[in-house]
Structure formats: C-alpha cells, structure tokens
Amino acid sequence: MKREQFGRGSILNYIIALAAIFALNFILPRLMPGDPLHAIYGDEALVAMTPEMERSLIREFALDRSWIDQLQAYLMGLSHFDLGYSYYYKDQVSSVIMGALPWTLLLTGLALVIATALGIILGIESGYRRGELLDRCIVASLMFLSGFPDFFIGILLLLLFGVALGIAPLSGAITPYAGLEGFGYLEDVIGHLALPLSSLVLVQLGGIYLLTRNTIVSLMGESFILTAKAKGCSEFSIKYSHAGRNSLLPVTTATGLRIPHLLTGALFIEIIFSYPGVGSVLNTALNARDYPLIQGILLLITVAVLTANLIVDLLYSRLDPRVRYAH
Amino acid sequence: MHIRPFRDLINDRIALSGLSMLALISFMAIFAPVLSDYSPYDYTGQIFSPPSAHHPLGTDSMGQDIWSRLLYGARTSLFVAFAVAILSSALSLFIGATSALLGGIYERFWMRVVDAMISIPTIIVMILVAAYLRPSILLLIILMSLFSWPGGARIVRSQVLSLKERMHVSAARTFGADWKHILINHITPDLAPIIIAMMIQDARRAVFMEAGLAFLGVSDPMMISWGKMMQQALAFTYLNVWEWWLVPTGLALSLTLVGLSFIGFGLEAAMDPRLQKYKQRRVD
Numbered sequence: 001m002k003r004e005q006f007g008r009g010s011i012l013n014y015i016i017a018l019a020a021i022f023a024l025n026f027i028l029p030r031l032m033p034g035d036p037l038h039a040i041y042g043d044e045a046l047v048a049m050t051p052e053m054e055r056s057l058i059r060e061f062a063l064d065r066s067w068i069d070q071l072q073a074y075l076m077g078l079s080h081f082d083l084g085y086s087y088y089y090k091d092q093v094s095s096v097i098m099g100a101l102p103w104t105l106l107l108t109g110l111a112l113v114i115a116t117a118l119g120i121i122l123g124i125e126s127g128y129r130r131g132e133l134l135d136r137c138i139v140a141s142l143m144f145l146s147g148f149p150d151f152f153i154g155i156l157l158l159l160l161f162g163v164a165l166g167i168a169p170l171s172g173a174i175t176p177y178a179g180l181e182g183f184g185y186l187e188d189v190i191g192h193l194a195l196p197l198s199s200l201v202l203v204q205l206g207g208i209y210l211l212t213r214n215t216i217v218s219l220m221g222e223s224f225i226l227t228a229k230a231k232g233c234s235e236f237s238i239k240y241s242h243a244g245r246n247s248l249l250p251v252t253t254a255t256g257l258r259i260p261h262l263l264t265g266a267l268f269i270e271i272i273f274s275y276p277g278v279g280s281v282l283n284t285a286l287n288a289r290d291y292p293l294i295q296g297i298l299l300l301i302t303v304a305v306l307t308a309n310l311i312v313d314l315l316y317s318r319l320d321p322r323v324r325y326a327h
Numbered sequence: 328m329h330i331r332p333f334r335d336l337i338n339d340r341i342a343l344s345g346l347s348m349l350a351l352i353s354f355m356a357i358f359a360p361v362l363s364d365y366s367p368y369d370y371t372g373q374i375f376s377p378p379s380a381h382h383p384l385g386t387d388s389m390g391q392d393i394w395s396r397l398l399y400g401a402r403t404s405l406f407v408a409f410a411v412a413i414l415s416s417a418l419s420l421f422i423g424a425t426s427a428l429l430g431g432i433y434e435r436f437w438m439r440v441v442d443a444m445i446s447i448p449t450i451i452v453m454i455l456v457a458a459y460l461r462p463s464i465l466l467l468i469i470l471m472s473l474f475s476w477p478g479g480a481r482i483v484r485s486q487v488l489s490l491k492e493r494m495h496v497s498a499a500r501t502f503g504a505d506w507k508h509i510l511i512n513h514i515t516p517d518l519a520p521i522i523i524a525m526m527i528q529d530a531r532r533a534v535f536m537e538a539g540l541a542f543l544g545v546s547d548p549m550m551i552s553w554g555k556m557m558q559q560a561l562a563f564t565y566l567n568v569w570e571w572w573l574v575p576t577g578l579a580l581s582l583t584l585v586g587l588s589f590i591g592f593g594l595e596a597a598m599d600p601r602l603q604k605y606k607q608r609r610v611d
Contacts, residue, residue: 021452
C-alpha cells in the first residue's frame with residue numbers, strides 16, 4: 001500500500017489521534033449516567049470513601065465547575081503523569097504500572113526480537129526454495145498457526161506443557177519465597193518466561209514469515225538476482241545479501257505496524273499465564289472495576305503504539321531513499 | 328489482463344479449505360436447535376458431568392450443557408462477523424468512494440480522519456469503551472464497525488481514483504450521468520472483489536474482538552460467547568474438565584478464524600497479478 005504522507009503530515013496525524021484518545025478518556029466517564037465521581041472511580045471505590053475524601057476528589061477533578069475547568073484539571077494532571085489513584089492497589093496508578101512494566105517489556109521485547117529474526121530467516125530460506133516440500137510444509141503450518149487467536153495458542157501451550165506434562169510452571173514470573181540469587185534466579189526467571197514467550201513468538205511469527213517469504217518470492221524473479229547468480233555469488237550471499245537485504249524494508253514497516261498486535265497479544269498471554277506484567281494488572285483492574293487503573297494502562301499502551309508507529313514512519317523514509325527524493 | 332478472482336478462488340486449495348471450515352461452523356450455527364436437546368441457558372441438574380450420550384461435551388460449572396452453548400456461541404460469533412462486515416464495509420465504501428469522487432475539502436477532511444484513526448489501536452480503545460459500557464451485542468457491532476472502517480475507506484478511495492479515469496466512466500459522464508449513478512452502476516461492480524476481501528478481514532477482526540472482549544469479561548454477561556466460555560473454563564484448569572470444555576471451545580473459535588484467514592489468503596492471491604504471474608509460469 002502506498003504511504004502518502006511523511007514528516008510533518010504524519011506527525012500531525014499522531015497528534016490528532018492522541019487528542020482523540022485523551023478526549024475519549026475524558027468524556028467516557030462523564031457520559032455515564034449518574035454522578036461522575038462514581039463513573040470515574042467506580043461504585044466499589046466509593047463504599048470505602050469518607051465524605052472528606054469525596055470532597056477533595058471533587059475539588060481535584062473540578063467536578064463542581066464547568067467542563068472547561070474539568071478539562072483543564074484533567075490535562076494538568078496528565079502533564080504531571082498523574083493518572084489518578086488506584087483504590088484496589090491503594091497506590092498511585094503510575095507507580096502500579098511502573099511496577100508491572102519491566103516484566104511486560106522483558107516479555108514483549110524478547111518476543112519481538114526472536115519472532116522477527118526467526119521469521120526473516122525462515123522466510124528467506126523457504127522463499128528461496130519456493131514450491132519444494134519444505135517450503136510448502138512451513139507455509140501451510142504457519143498459515144494455520146497465524147489464524148489462531150493469540151489467547152488460544154497460550155492456553156494450548158499452558159495445557160500441554162503446564163497441566164498435562166507438568167514440566168513448566170503454571171503461573172507467575174518467579175517462584176515466590178524461593179530466595180534464589182544469581183544463576184538460580186536467572187534460571188527461575190527463564191523457566192517462568194519460556195511458555196509465555198513461546199506463545200507470543202508463535203503468534204507473531206506467521207505474519208513476519210509470510211511477508212518475508214512473499215517478498216523473497218517476488219524478488220527472486222528480478223534481474224539483479226540473475227546477475228548475482230551469473231557472476232558466481234555463493235548461495236548464502238544471494239539469499240542474505242541480495243534478496244534478504246531488499247526484503248528488510250517491507251519487513252521493518254510491518255514490524256512497526258505489528259506492535260499494537262504484539263502489545264494486545266502480550267495482554268492476553270500475561271492473563272493466561274498470570275505473568276505479573278501490565279496485562280495481568282489490567283485484568284485485575286477490569287475485574288475490580290478499578291477505572292483509573294484501566295484508563296491509565298490503556299492510555300499508556302495507546303501512547304506506546306502511537307510512538308512506535310511514528311518512529312516507523314520516520315525510519316521508513318530513512319531506509320528507503322526513494323521516499324526522501326520524492327518529497 | 329482481466330482477473331477473475333472468484334473463479335480462481337474455487338480452484339485454490341487454501342481458500343477451499345477455508346470455505347469448508349466456515350461452512351462447518353455455519354452449519355453448527357444454523358442447525359443449533361436441531362443438533363442439541365438442551366437450551367444453552369438451562370441448568371441440567373449436575374455440574375462438571377463428563378461427556379455422555381445426553382451431553383456430548385458434558386456440563387460446565389453452572390450445570391449448563393457445553394455442546395449446546397458451543398452451538399449457540401457459533402451463532403453469536405457469525406452474527407457479529409456478518410453484521411460488522413456489512414456495516415463496516417458499507418461505511419468504507421461510502422466514505423472512500425464519495426471522497427474520491429467529490430474531492431476538495433470533503434476528501435481532505437475524511438482522509439485526515441482515516442489517517443488519524445488508523446494509527447489508533449482499535450482493540451485497546453474497544454477494551455476501554457467496553458469497560459464502561461458493558462455493550463450488548465448490537466452496541467458491540469456498532470462500536471466495532473465505527474472503529475474498523477478507515478482502512479477499507481483508504482483502499483476504496485485509491486481504487487475509485489483509478490477507476491474513475493477509465494473509459495467507460497468517462498463515457499457515462501459524457502452522457503450526463505451524475506456521481507450517484509456512476510458510483511452505483513459503474514464503480515461498485517468493479518470494486519466487488521476488493522470489498523469482499525475487506526469484508527472477510529472485518530469479519531475476522533470482529534470474531535476475534537468479540538471473543539477477546541468476552542474473554543476479558545467486559546461484554547454483556549448474558550451473551551453466549553466462546554470467549555466468555557474460555558474465560559470461565561480457564562479458572563478450572565486444575566480439574567480435567569478442560570478436555571471437553573476449554574479445548575473444544577478454543578478449537579471452534581480457531582476454526583472460524585483460520586477459515587476466514589484462509590479465504591482471505593486465497594482472495595489476496597487471486598487478486599494480486601504478481602502472484603498470478605508466478606502461478607502461470609509454474610503451469611507452463
């Protein structure tokens with residue numbers, strides 16, 4: 001698909017998108033029937049609330065004043081990274097998220113690197129052997145796999161390795177109260193990471209692989225490949241330096257566009273494996289109807305996705321010189 | 328070269344297997360009352376009963392017949408898929424085509440909206456909205472359609488931009504046809520394959536999103552949904568009930584999604600002239 005706007009135009013798009021998300025976060029609780037304080041904090045929170053706390057919250061959100069003042073108060077809070085107070089965790093939303101974020105970053109970061117590397121290598125190898133038995137087997141199995149919903153792949157791995165075979169831990173990121181240190185701790189973390197990470201890699205692999213393979217297949221007919229073959233380049237060099245290098249461009253773009261999928265996939269997979277990242281916190285928040293926490297997490301993910309897409313947009317024009325010349 | 332995507336689709340093995348998976352799920356959905364003796368809401372008298380002649384997949388923690396919930400869950404999934412596909416592609420077609428035909432500020436406005444909306448992660452926004460509204464099935468369909476049209480609108484617009492320069496459109500315009508006539512009689516028929524491909528994608532996303540939201544527990548609790556069933560079953564992995572509760576439900580959902588993806592893959596291959604070239608070369 002042709003991408004039409006770069007540079008300033010695309011930054012403007014992201015600003016509009018961000019404004020729309022802030023607006024949605026601001027408007028939704030205030031649209032709900034009844035007292036907006038109930039909607040912002042949820043009914044469960046108000047049971048535990050004293051009249052003084054309620055008054056101070058009303059003052060903080062400027063709920064007794066016009067909606068322009070409310071919007072101002074909301075934006076002021078955001079600019080200080082004040083996402084509100086989670087009554088469930090009895091802590092600031094931002095510090096609850098910060099506590100869970102390292103696990104999510106570990107999981108998604110590793111998954112992105114492994115899935116991309118594996119997808120590109122498999123894609124190059126199978127695109128080069130187009131039509132052979134190996135190629136057809138990989139295409140069929142990964143096409144099938146990429147159709148599966150992320151959370152069911154996670155569930156299948158959990159049932160197979162965790163429940164039926166009992167060789168992997170069922171939940172969490174570390175063995176609680178084990179007091180492990182050094183190498184033992186690392187081993188424990190890897191053991192707990194193995195299943196969620198494999199599920200996430202399996203979910204991501206299909207798309208990257210199919211795209212690389214298709215690109216390689218269409219590149220193999222190009223004349224520069226013929227030239228490389230004619231001048232006696234090694235098979236490895238044809239595959240990786242000639243065809244592989246030229247397939248990086250669409251793959252980079254697609255990797256960036258894959259980040260939303262990666263993050264939502266991680267949410268589901270963390271919930272299945274009770275991995276203590278942002279996804280599990282979101283699940284807890286959804287069950288407890290802890291609205292400030294739900295809003296904070298979803299806002300953070302949206303901003304992360306928008307930033308990633310913006311970076312890909314900017315990188316894309318760096319990677320493909322034709323785009324720069326065209327403007 | 329003239330492309331006939333629908334003829335190629337029938338000859339494509341992947342698309343054909345996708346169509347048969349979807350046919351199986353549709354069969355389950357349509358004949359749900361015939362295939363099961365129990366209502367999906369009824370309490371059957373015992374919980375966690377293993378599969379038997381009366382209950383092919385046993386009963387769940389609420390004592391409901393799992394097989395009949397599976398059948399009626401197919402209805403929910405397919406209804407959501409179908410409705411979102413129709414509504415969302417209608418929006419894409421209307422906004423994409425009118426933007427291309429009318430141009431000017433109207434076009435720039437909508438393309439700006441499309442660009443901004445495409446960068447927003449749909450499922451995240453849906454989780455947020457659903458957490459507040461706990462949407463019923465109809466509201467869910469409307470919300471999903473409102474968030475999934477922009478991608479299609481952009482494709483339709485670029486197609487219409489190229490189609491409207493074609494000879495037969497110019498001829499119609501010379502005869503005094505207005506843009507409504509051109510859109511309905513000359514452009515829409517040529518857009519059909521792309522619109523079908525769009526609908527398949529919308530349907531796939533809708534099935535996934537409905538199940539995902541139910542799995543997170545943020546949709547209407549009264550709705551019979553595969554996602555909801557999986558969420559409930561996941562809490563009982565320490566019993567062996569997952570064998571006939573969690574796995575069949577997940578497989579049904581996966582079959583629907585894989586079926587839709589395969590049809591999509593097949594259509595994509597049938598419509599892409601570059602892939603066609605390779606196909607023909609192989610035949611030669």
